[in-house]
Amino acid sequence: MPRINLLPWRDEERKERKLKFGVALGAAAIGACLTAFVGYLMMDSMVSAQEARNEKLKGEIAELDKQIEKINSLEADKARFIARMEVIEKLQRSRPEIVHIFDEISKQLPDGVYLTAITQNGRRLKFEGVAQSSTRVSTFMRNLDTNTYLTKPELEVVESKKENVTGATFILWADLAGAPAVSDEVDPNKPKKRIAAGG
CATH class of the missing domain: 3.30.1360 (Gyrase A; domain 2)
Known part of the structure; x- marks a missing residue:
């Protein structure tokens, strides 16, 4: 019976499998590299977008700080104005009292x-x-x-x-002690009561 040599065919099949494996491995490596590169680009884009948002927020915060500073300045001006008005009103109210006090002191000075x-x-x-x-x-x-x-x-x-x-x-x-209450007898501005004639 004649013999058939199968070694060359097996060698060819082995080489073909190695080639396919190498191609698949190379394709996987390329795919992994592409995935990593795309991921890097996406991450870089996200970081850039976040930095842009951060800069925008910093600008808005700086603007708010300026507005708060203006408001605080206005509040301080308002407080000073109110204090001045209170002093003026107090002086105006105390004028008649001071006049009466000096008049009484001059009378009671022995x-x-x-x-x-x-x-x-x-x-x-x-x-x-x-x-x-x-x-x-x-x-x-x-x-x-x-x-x-x-x-x-x-x-x-x-x-x-x-x-x-x-x-x-x-x-x-x-x-x-404060000004005393003005009675009806000494208050010239209060209208006098009319007494009806009895009959």
């Missing part, structure tokens, strides 16, 4: 007592002056205690003058 300075600190008045004696200072304090516009007189210091000179210097404080 003989032998002379004021050299009057200083206002909030609702407190500081009186500085000279008196012929400490007794006259006490009289002045009693007069202030009965004053409608002043209350709580407190003596801070009383010092005798130099030798051979009679009198003393003094400093005392008193609180502002």
Whole structure:
């Protein structure tokens, strides 16, 4: 029986399989490279887009900071304006009160007592002056205690003058009590009541 040599055919088949495997492996490698490259491009595009959004947000935040700074400046200006208006209104309200206070002080200042300075600190008045004696200072304090516009007189210091000179210097404080209510009898602006004639 004749013999058939199959070795060449098997070698050819083996070479063909190796070639196909190499082609498939190369195609897979190329596909992987393409996938990685596309992924890199997509990631780079996403990063660029995010950076653009971040820059836009930074610009908007900077604009908001400027607006907030302007608002804070306006609020500060408003607060200063309101404070000035309150001071002006307070001064306007205190004018009649101060006039009455000085009028009452001039009436209740006893003989032998002379004021050299009057200083206002909030609702407190500081009186500085000279008196012929400490007794006259006490009289002045009693007069202030009965004053409608002043209350709580407190003596801070009383010092005798130099030798051979009679009198003393003094400093005392008193609180502002506020203007009293105006009665019908002394209010010239309030209309008088008419009394009907009885019959």
